[in-house]
Amino acid sequence: MVIIAVVAIGAGVVIASLMNRKVVEKEPVTEDAGRLVENARREADTILKEASLKAKDAVLQAKTEAEQEAKEKKKDLQALEKRLQLKEENLDKKMNLFDQRDAELIKREQSISSRDQALQQKEEKVSQIIEEQRSKLETISGMTAAEAKKVLMEEMENEAKMDAAKRIKAIEEEARETADKKSKEIMALAIQRYAGEYVAERTVSVVALPSDEMKGRIIGREGRNIRALEAATGIDLIIDDTPEAVILSGFNPVRREVAKIALEKLIGDGRIHPGRIEEVVSKAEAEVEQAIKEAGDQAAFDLGVHGIHPEILKLIGRLRYRTSYSQNVYLHSLEVAFLCGIMAAELGINVKQAKRAGLLHDLGKAVDHEIEGSHAVIGADIARKYGESPKIVHAIMAHHEDEKPNSILAVLVQAADALSGARPGARREMMExxxxxxxxxxxxxxxxxxxxxxxxxxxxxxxxxxxxxxxxxxxxxxxxxxxxxxxxxxxxxxxxxxxxxxxxxxxxxxxxx
Missing domain, CATH: 3.30.300.30 (ANL, C-terminal domain)
Incomplete structure (x- = not known):
């Protein structure tokens, strides 16, 4: 507003000066022109007055606004000053409070320090009294502190043992009422439901001959036939005075079976010479390998367990020619698997997993004559190698306590193995x-x-x-x-x-x- 007023005043002054200049330059003017000039002057004066008034109003208004703004700022500053003053007062109060607290803390520290000193003195005095009493007690009882402590500990230990024995007895009586009865029921049910052979047949190592004349043909000229047969099979042939029989001797049951089949084929064919022996032994090996594979597949099929590695199935099939205490290990493994499955069903755990662990528990016996170590450890290593689960591997390892059982599955395999091996007629023990x-x-x-x-x-x-x-x-x-x-x-x-x-x-x- 102020700027506009100043501009208007300036414009009026300029117009007035221009008009005055024109009047001076043109002296001979007419009366109309004079009137016009006079009117222009009056109008210019009017404009100047109005502009002056507007300028004054603008200045006054600006001044009023400035004063109002100054008052507001002053009011804000006064409020801020008040707040600062209040804060300063609060800070002073807090400082006074802190000073009071510091003084109280110093007093407390002094009090605590004096108490600590008093307590330390009392502790020293109590320790001295205790030492005196201890020495008096040792003199009266005739025992040192270590001896008295030992006697006290022994008495406390005996009391604890008695209490523990009573507690154990009570717990066992309570548990025996249910656990023993239930476990016996499950095991009896498993045995009753499994219809296995009462006595497993042993692997036969004797080959029957149609006549004693066949012994000479088996031996051959200068013993070449028997040497060829022993070299091809790795089995010793014992031909003695036993009528119409040849005994096969060897530590490997699979080789012994190969030799038995080959010898039976040679006897049936009648052509016995080194070239023919090698051919027949080769065929017998193929037959045994096929029988081993079929036995492993049949075991998995009968039990309903799938996904077992083919190499493991071959080892299961080899157990068909392995015995333990006169018990066929292949049939024993099937029996353990069925018993594990029955007991697992009664306990409500995975039946197929239990059968799988039971079938594989004696896996190591297929190769324990070739690898050093316990058959449980060997079997666990083989199962781990061919991707069996850690639970199965642990059950195999733990069934003879080579590892402490830590699962129900491992305990089931232990129980089923014991049931299968310990039932009457299952195994034969040496008298000694x-x-x-x-x-x-x-x-x-x-x-x-x-x-x-x-x-x-x-x-x-x-x-x-x-x-x-x-x-x-x-x-x-x-x-x-x-x-x-x-x-x-x-x-x-x-x-x-x-x-x-x-x-x-x-x-x-x-x-x-």
């Missing part, structure tokens, strides 16, 4: 081994304090331990049974399980005269 196992059982049982006698019964499946009633209490008998069982597990190898039965009785005898 049987007697030694019974003697070891009784020796372990009688090695504990308080045992008066022990008797191994039930073909070594149970050991009855007689204890003195004066030395062993009812609660200690529970602990003793566990200790005996643990020692048997650590020192002996046996199929199935052994029941430890601790018997304690008190007899009162009196005579009437």
């Amino acid at each position: 081994t049987y007697v030694k196992r019974l003697e070891d059982l009784e020796r372990i049982a009688t090695s504990f304090n308080g045992v008066t006698n022990s008797f191994a019964i039930q073909a070594g499946r149970e050991i009855r331990v007689m204890v003195s009633s004066d030395q062993v209490s009812d609660d200690q008998a529970v602990v003793l049974a566990k200790d005996v069982a643990k020692k048997i597990e650590a020192e002996m190898t046996y199929p199935g399980q052994i029941k430890v039965h601790v018997i304690r009785e008190t007899r009162a005898v009196e005579y009437a005269r």
Whole structure:
């Protein structure tokens, strides 16, 4: 507004000066021109006055606005100053409060320091009193602190053992009512539902001859036929006075089977010479390999387990020619697999996985005569190599405690293996081994304090331990049974399980005269 007013005033001044200049230059003017000039002057004066008034109004308005703005800024500054003043007052209060707290803390520190000193003095005094009392007690009791501590610890240990024995007894009685009954039901049901052969046939190592004349033809001129047959099969042929029979001797059951088939073919054909022997042995090897493959495939089919590596199936088939304690390992593996499946179904776990673990548990026996080590470890390594799951590998490894079982599957395989091997007629034991196992059982049982006698019964499946009633209490008998069982597990190898039965009785005898 101020700028506009100034411009208007300037314009009026310029117009007035121009008009004055024209009047001066043109002296001879007419009256009309004079009037026009006069009118122009009046108008210019009017314009100048109006412009001056507008300029004054604009200046006044600008001044008013500036004053208003200054008042507002002043008010804002006063409010800000007030707030700053309040903050400063608050800060002063806080500083005073902090100073008071610092003073209180200093007082507390001094108080605590004095208390610490007093407590330290009291502790020293108490320690001195305790030492004096201890020395007096040692003098009175005649024992040092270490000896008294040992006696106290022994008493506490004995009390803890007694309490633990009572607790164990109560827990076992409670668990035995359900667990023992249920486990027996499951195992009995598994045995009843599996219709396996009662006694498995052993691998035959004797070849029957149509007549004794055939022995000479088998031996050949200067023994060339028998040497060729032994060289081709790796099996020793024993031809002695046994009528109409040839004995095959060799550590490898597959080679022995090849030799048996080849010899039977040669006897049936009648043509026996080195060239013919090599041809027949080659055919017999192909037949055995095919039979091995078919046996492995048949086992997987019968059990309903699929996806087993072909090399593992071949090893399963080789178990057909392997025996353990006169029990055919192939049939034993099928039996264990079926038992595992039945028990797994009763427990509600994976049946196919249980059957698979049972079938493969003795896999290592197919090659344990070629590889050093336990058949369980060998079998686990083979299963791991051909992509079996860690659960299956662990079950194979743990079925003879080469690894501690940590799954239900591993325990199932252990139980099924024991059931299959321990049932009557399944296996044959040497008399010396049987007697030694019974003697070891009784020796372990009688090695504990308080045992008066022990008797191994039930073909070594149970050991009855007689204890003195004066030395062993009812609660200690529970602990003793566990200790005996643990020692048997650590020192002996046996199929199935052994029941430890601790018997304690008190007899009162009196005579009437």
